[in-house]
Amino acid sequence: MNTLGRNLIFLIFFLLNVLAFAQQDSIESKSYDIIYMKSGATLKGDILSFNEKEGSLVFRDIDNRVYSVSKEEYLYFKENILVIPSKEKEIRPRKYNDILYSVGFSWTSLSGPDYYYEIDNGTSSSNFSVTPICAKLAVGKINKGEHYYGLTTEFALTSGVKNYVNVGLRYAYTFTADQKNVQIYIPAELKYHNLNSSVGLYGNIENEFFNYRIQSVGLNLGTGISFIRDHERAISLEVMLTKHVPQPLQISNMPERVIFKPGEMRLIGGAFVLLYSI
Numbered sequence: 680m681n682t683l684g685r686n687l688i689f690l691i692f693f694l695l696n697v698l699a700f701a702q703q704d705s706i707e708s709k710s711y712d713i714i715y716m717k718s719g720a721t722l723k724g725d726i727l728s729f730n731e732k733e734g735s736l737v738f739r740d741i742d743n744r745v746y747s748v749s750k751e752e753y754l755y756f757k758e759n760i761l762v763i764p765s766k767e768k769e770i771r772p773r774k775y776n777d778i779l780y781s782v783g784f785s786w787t788s789l790s791g792p793d794y795y796y797e798i799d800n801g802t803s804s805s806n807f808s809v810t811p812i813c814a815k816l817a818v819g820k821i822n823k824g825e826h827y828y829g830l831t832t833e834f835a836l837t838s839g840v841k842n843y844v845n846v847g848l849r850y851a852y853t854f855t856a857d858q859k860n861v862q863i864y865i866p867a868e869l870k871y872h873n874l875n876s877s878v879g880l881y882g883n884i885e886n887e888f889f890n891y892r893i894q895s896v897g898l899n900l901g902t903g904i905s906f907i908r909d910h911e912r913a914i915s916l917e918v919m920l921t922k923h924v925p926q927p928l929q930i931s932n933m934p935e936r937v938i939f940k941p942g943e944m945r946l947i948g949g950a951f952v953l954l955y956s957i
Contacts, residue, residue: 714738714748714756715824719911721770722748726758755823771860771907781817781915781956785833786810787843788950789874789893794928807891809876811835811843815952819849827851831868842875851903860907866917868899877932889933895925899950917952 714722714736724740734750788810795804814836819829828850835843847870854863874893901919908914 710759710761711741712738712756712758713760715754716752717754718752726756757824771909771911779819779821779827779829779956781815781819783815783915783953783955784836785813785815785950785952787813787833789843789872805878807876807878807893809843809874811837813843817849825853827853827864831870843873845870845872845897847871853905862905862907864903864905866899866901866903866919868897868919870897870899871895872897872923887934890931892929892931893925894929895923897921897923901950903952905956911957913956915953915956917950919950919952921950 711723712726714726716722722738722740724738727737727739727745729736736748736756737745738748739745788808790806790808794806795802812835813833815831815833817829817831819827821827830847831849832846833844847868849866849868851864851866854865872893872895875890877888877890879888899919899921901917903915903917905913905915
């Protein structure tokens, strides 16, 4: 496994350990029923009765007040949710009714494939390796507090890569939805990648370059942590690995005196992502 893969795996395990520590519960936990209101508020207590036909329910909150909640007033409810009394604080709501927009940055690494070229009876080898800093955009919606569905795209901001862009589908599953203000989730993305760049030839040829284009379909899997803020905002960090299914390498502007011999087309990629959701 190359250095990129080892580093990304280390980051994933490190992040998982941090998340596990942040999410651990006290022994003194209490169980409540929680209603998530359309206004953004959350009601915590006990559901005394539920009318399945009308969708209304009778609820007793933690202050022992009893009242009715109609179907039109709430999004959904969950029963028997564990809450830590010693660390009990207001659970900030996430955005459910509207479209969720996310903006941020990603540090994306692409490595491969190997290639060989002959210069004046000599042979040299190298490979493609770029790490562009990208702007990342995502738009989607949260369903039932746990499932996120949306679209995403990234494009390079650094000048070292002529043109790198990806676009595709994004999904995320949240393990601790609506239970904590720090939430663990697993992001997955299926995207089309397009990279246009150039590489210099060294040895006996100086200051000569050729252009290449890499296209692939990539599956991103990783882990993330989201810090829920006020006003339905969130700051998220992700570490992801990418499995590419590349198309044949495209080459242009190759110097005439170079015999280019590309190796097997293999790509490995990964990303570290910072997102702000509004």
